[in-house]
Amino acid sequence: MELVCPAGNTTALRTAIDNGADTIYTGLSDATNARHFPGLNFSPDQLAQGISEAHKRGVRVLLAVNTYAQPGGWERWRSAVDQAAALGVDGIILADIGLLDYAARTHPNLPRHLSVQGSATSVEALRFYHECFGIRRAVLPRVLSLAQVQQIAADAPVELEVFGFGSLCIMAEGRCLLSSYATGESPNTAGACSPAGHVRWDETADGTLSSRLNGVLIDRFKAGEKAGYPTLCKGRFTVADRTDHTLEPPTSLNTLDLLPALHRAGITAIKLEGRQRSPGYIRQVVAVWRQAIDRCLAAPDAYTPEPGEQARLSALSEGSQTTLGAYSRSWQ
Ligand code: SF4
CATH class of the missing domain: 3.20.20.60 (Phosphoenolpyruvate-binding domains)
Known part of the structure; x- marks a missing residue:
C-alpha cells in the first residue's frame, strides 16, 4: 500500500x-x-x-x-x-x-x-x-x-x-457548483472552492470576525473562536430559524x-x-x-x-x- x-x-x-x-x-x-x-x-x-x-x-x-x-x-x-x-x-x-x-x-x-x-x-x-x-x-x-x-x-x-x-468534500467531486454561485469560479474551473481574491474578513470592535465570499456572509466567529477558511459547504447559515453548519460541520x-x-x-x-x-x-x-x-x-x-x-x-x-x-x- x-x-x-x-x-x-x-x-x-x-x-x-x-x-x-x-x-x-x-x-x-x-x-x-x-x-x-x-x-x-x-x-x-x-x-x-x-x-x-x-x-x-x-x-x-x-x-x-x-x-x-x-x-x-x-x-x-x-x-x-x-x-x-x-x-x-x-x-x-x-x-x-x-x-x-x-x-x-x-x-x-x-x-x-x-x-x-x-x-x-x-x-x-x-x-x-x-x-x-x-x-x-x-x-x-x-x-x-x-x-x-x-x-x-x-x-x-x-x-x-x-x-x-x-x-x-461532500459533493461528487468535479461536479460542485457552490462556489460558482457566489463567485462565478469553481474548483473545477479556477482551481479553488473559494478563490482567495473573493475572500474578505471583517472584524468589529467587540472582536467578532465575519468571513465573506464575494459579499456572501459565510460565517461569523465570536472573539477568540477558531476561524476556518470560508468555504461555502462549511459555512453557518440560518435555515428555518436555526443557525448552524447547514451542509457540513468542520x-x-x-x-x-x-x-x-x-x-x-x-x-x-x-x-x-x-x-x-x-x-x-x-x-x-x-x-x-x-x-x-x-x-x-x-x-x-x-x-x-x-x-x-x-x-x-x-x-x-x-x-x-x-x-x-x-x-x-x-x-x-
Ligand atoms: S465547496 Fe465544498 S463541497 Fe464544493 S468542492 Fe469545495 S469542498 Fe467540495
Whole structure:
C-alpha cells in the first residue's frame, strides 16, 4: 500500500520525503490544478528540482492537472501536460477527457491517473477511462461507502487510490457548483472552492470576525473562536430559524481504523489531502500514516490504530474532530 502525500511547496515536499512518503503529488502555480492559491505550488524550475530530490530518495512525484480546460484556455492546460512529460514526473493526474485524450496520444509513456475530480464511482466508469485513455490508476471520490469501495475494487480494471485523511468534500467531486454561485469560479474551473481574491474578513470592535465570499456572509466567529477558511459547504447559515453548519460541520476525514479493510480490498494507495497545508502539518500527518501503514502491512490482522496516533490526527483536524465520512454510511 503506497502512501501518497501532498506538497504545496519545496519545503513541504522535502518534509513529506523525510517522514516517509512513497509518492508526492504536486501542482503548477496556475489554474490547471484544484489547489490554486496565491503563493502555493511549483514553477517548472522548482518542480524539476523537487523531482530530482525525490528521485534521489526513491520517491515518486505526480503532477495534478485536474481542473477542466476552459474555453479559450486550452493552450494553458495542454502546456501543463507537456511540461509534466518534459519534467519527467512519474505520473499525471487528470480529470478532463480532452486532456486525457491529448495525454494518451501525445505522451503515451507518461502514466495517467484519473483524478478524484473525474468522479468515477463505478466499475463501468473506470473501464471507460481505462479503455479510452489507458489510465493506470483512479482516485475514488469521497462519496462512496466502504461496501461500495470494496465492490468496485473487486472488479476494477485499474489500481485504486482512496483518501485517508484531510478535508472532506461532500459533493461528487468535479461536479460542485457552490462556489460558482457566489463567485462565478469553481474548483473545477479556477482551481479553488473559494478563490482567495473573493475572500474578505471583517472584524468589529467587540472582536467578532465575519468571513465573506464575494459579499456572501459565510460565517461569523465570536472573539477568540477558531476561524476556518470560508468555504461555502462549511459555512453557518440560518435555515428555518436555526443557525448552524447547514451542509457540513468542520471536520476531517480519518480512515486510520479502516486500513486493514482497505488493504484486504486491494486498494493500491492511500492519499493524504492537503497541498495547502503547512510543512508542520505535513510532517505530523505523514509520520503518523507511515507508521500506521507499516504496522498494517506487517500484521494486518493484529493492526489497530494507536491512541496517540488518533490524538495527533484529531488535533490537526478541522474543528478538532474526525469522521469516517461516507465510508461508514449504511445507505447507498
Ligand atoms: S465547496 Fe465544498 S463541497 Fe464544493 S468542492 Fe469545495 S469542498 Fe467540495
